[in-house]
Amino acid sequence: MIAEVLLRARRLVALAPMLADPRAVPPVGKLRKGMRLVAADVPRGVAALEAELVQLGFLLSGPLRDALSGLEADGLAKVGRRVLHWARNEVGAGAEHIPLFRKFPDSVPQDTQDFYVRRVFSLLTQAAEQPCVLCGERRTVHPVSPCAHLVCRLCWDGADFSACPICHRRIAAGDPFLRPTGPPGSAGTAPRGVLARPVAVLGLCDDPAEAVRELTGSLLERRTPMPPHERAELRTLLESCWPESAAWLPEAIPVKETRAVAMAVAARHGATALLEAHLETATDVLRLLFELMGGDPGLRVAPERLALGRGMRRVVLGCLDRMAVPYLLEDLRRHARLWVRMGEVLHPHEHARRFPVAAMAFAALRGTALDGGTAFGRALLARAARHPEAVRVRDGRLRATTFNGLVEPALAAKRYEEAAGLLAARPGELVRRLSQMLRLSPETLLGPGAVLEDAVQRVAPGVLVSALGLLRAAPGSRRLFLPRGGTARFWTLPDERSPLADEVVLGAEDVLTAELLRRAxxxxxxxxxxxxxxxxxxxAPTSERAASKALVRLTRGSRQPIPDDARLRFFLHWAEPPGTRVDLDLSVAVFDESWRFAGLCDYTRLRLGSALTHSGDLTSAPMPLGASEFIDVDVRTLRGRYLVPVVFSYNDVPFDELVRGFAGFMRRPEGTLFDPLAVRQRFDLSGPAKILVPLVADLWSRTSVWADLNLSAAGYGHQVARSGHELAALGRALGEAFEERxxxxxxxxxxxxxxxxxxxxxxxxxxxxxxxxxxxxxxxxxxxxxxxxxxxxxxxxxxxxxxxxxxxxxxxxxxxxxxxxxxxxxxxxxxxxxxxxxxxxx
Incomplete structure (x- = not known):
């Protein structure tokens, strides 16, 4: 596993870990004939390996080539298979791509409605003992496996269809309906001398132990939240190298989610002293509990099962008990619903004598009625009396006084200096509220001796950069709100706030920029x-916690040029778990220059003139083959300006239940269905979302804006025709919201x-x-x-x-x-x- 992490994160091949790893490489795809020479001839094997890697967009560095040439034949074969397996998956060639219409795009029906009517007519009226209801021929109608629909071998071409023509579910590989049509889904080669994307070089990892230590340290010290796949890699590195990795932990781990991952590894190995040193707030403890229980340390996805051992419960309650009461009470209220559930696991009142502060905090959170006539009630009331600034008693129940409970009344009463003074004690909160405070009272933040210049010196760079971008947003531009959960519906509206004066914006911008330059x-x-x-x-990235794992790592809002080719090809591949049918749909919506809906291409309309062509709707993706869908785009004939590709889970199954799932786009390869060298972007389908909007393309300027938005939806039958207004709002807002970032x-x-x-x-x-x-x-x-x-x-x-x-x-x-x-x-x-x-x- 360490070798795979180094390969993905650093493009370094660590020979020793690969040779020592006893696991076999999963049989994904087929190796070319040249690679099979490895076991017999090392020099030719190295050449064959490099030839295959070139077709995937990767080259061997000189030192790596020399090191591979020095291996025994068996060792070279083992390393070569692992590197090829990784490289194929990296660009999406690790799966066999077979669309519904195997002769796509040539065999896609011109009239989707006529194609649909033929399918429904066959489904409703065809009987096994009768001639074909479409052509009248006898003895040509037979059921297909496993769906058992009656299919005429003359009306439906078994050399073209890869699934049942009636329901579009995958057909068993040995079914007589399927007939050979050449090597489907083979990965071809781009025209000689033409590369659709830069070729990456794989280097030799001279010292795997040092490389792992350096990579682990880099992840731990990162100041922006990481996406889930990088948190998983950090977890792997720490677990694989424990207890040595314990010494790699810095004195402070800046990002809360990262800290939770590291502390969970320490807790599993019994190093609970590290928890006392690193867990500073109740939210830190909550993130740790989520991580230990298999949930998301970003607190977006709750654990499915809440369970914790007795020893760990005592450790957690001890951490809470040592925290300052005002901050503890406020943190518990910040995630009140989650903490109430965790209280059912921790049983804080059973340990009230040993951990009285924690017990008091949960009593305030739950609004527990305290009876002064009992020892339990007297103890908690006495503890609360020691902290009148943070908790009060009302009707026999404890009530917390929060930080926002002090700031908001001050703002409402226009006591701006008082509010600024309170916020200055929490500089990160002050900078996050910078636009609001500058609109209310710029003189309290700016100028000689004002609080902003001192506060920014203690704020994380991501917060400063975010505030700087929001300050510079043009008055009247659209605001885009993306809920922190990452899968909820976004919303957008015009910025109707009073504009900030130019001198205020420039003054605040100077303060923020000067601080960043001072640090540089x-x-x-x-x-x-x-x-x-x-x-x-x-x-610039400020948070990547919801970013998809992608071939080209882009921050949301980034622009990249669209290839100059006349044709592009979007692709989607997924495989469903046993016992669960998953129907994903690749769709494209087209809008004009005013973001009015101009057309679509999906399972309801397989062709939009000659501009868009869909490869057919597959409604199941059983292992091991899975399912693939494609949409070809002819940029020259497309009428419209904006193009928005979307992946929908038609039957409402979230992406994180897939065995595998990814999508992307490529320059349209000539003479082959999927060419790894033509791939421009490939990204995973992950998380609890059911709708993915990867990008918004502007065909007039030949640029695309990276969206990477996972959206959630309820119900059944998700499709682009029902989402046109929402996609138009998203596309319009995406360009404006990130214009000044x-x-x-x-x-x-x-x-x-x-x-x-x-x-x-x-x-x-x-x-x-x-x-x-x-x-x-x-x-x-x-x-x-x-x-x-x-x-x-x-x-x-x-x-x-x-x-x-x-x-x-x-x-x-x-x-x-x-x-x-x-x-x-x-x-x-x-x-x-x-x-x-x-x-x-x-």
């Missing part, structure tokens, strides 16, 4: 930095201005220009010149120690820090976008 200047300096202007299309270009400029004397910038046309910090020039001035892309002389990308790029196609020294959206080269020390933001921690 405190980082280790570099001689020369290399930046890429195209970073302006990428939104902080970009990777700004983040890169802060790093470069604060750390480097000389900065090279690669323009969008490929030209490289050089900026040098002038004598006496302040960091803010240098950063402003970089951000504004002022005129500068040409330069050469030599001696670079920090590179922040879109395409990592530059040869760099091994010790250089490198962020690249498309990491084409193996040189340098790889950085994630979140690492750059985490570097600006206070």
């Amino acid at each position: 200047s405190a980082l280790p300096g570099v001689r020369r930095a290399l930046l890429d202007e195209a970073l302006a299309d990428l939104v 902080v970009t990777m270009w700004e983040l890169a400029c802060w790093h470069a201005a604060g750390r480097a004397r000389e900065v090279l910038v690669r323009r969008r046309d490929g030209a490289v220009v050089r900026y040098e910090r002038r004598p006496g020039e302040p960091v803010a001035g240098f950063a402003a010149r970089l951000s504004a892309r002022a005129d500068a002389p040409e330069g050469r990308p030599d001696g670079v120690e920090l590179a922040i790029l879109v395409r990592g196609d530059v040869d760099l020294p091994g010790d250089a820090g490198v962020y690249a959206l498309y990491p084409d080269r193996s040189g340098g020390r790889r950085l994630e976008a979140a690492d750059l933001l985490s570097g600006l921690a206070p």
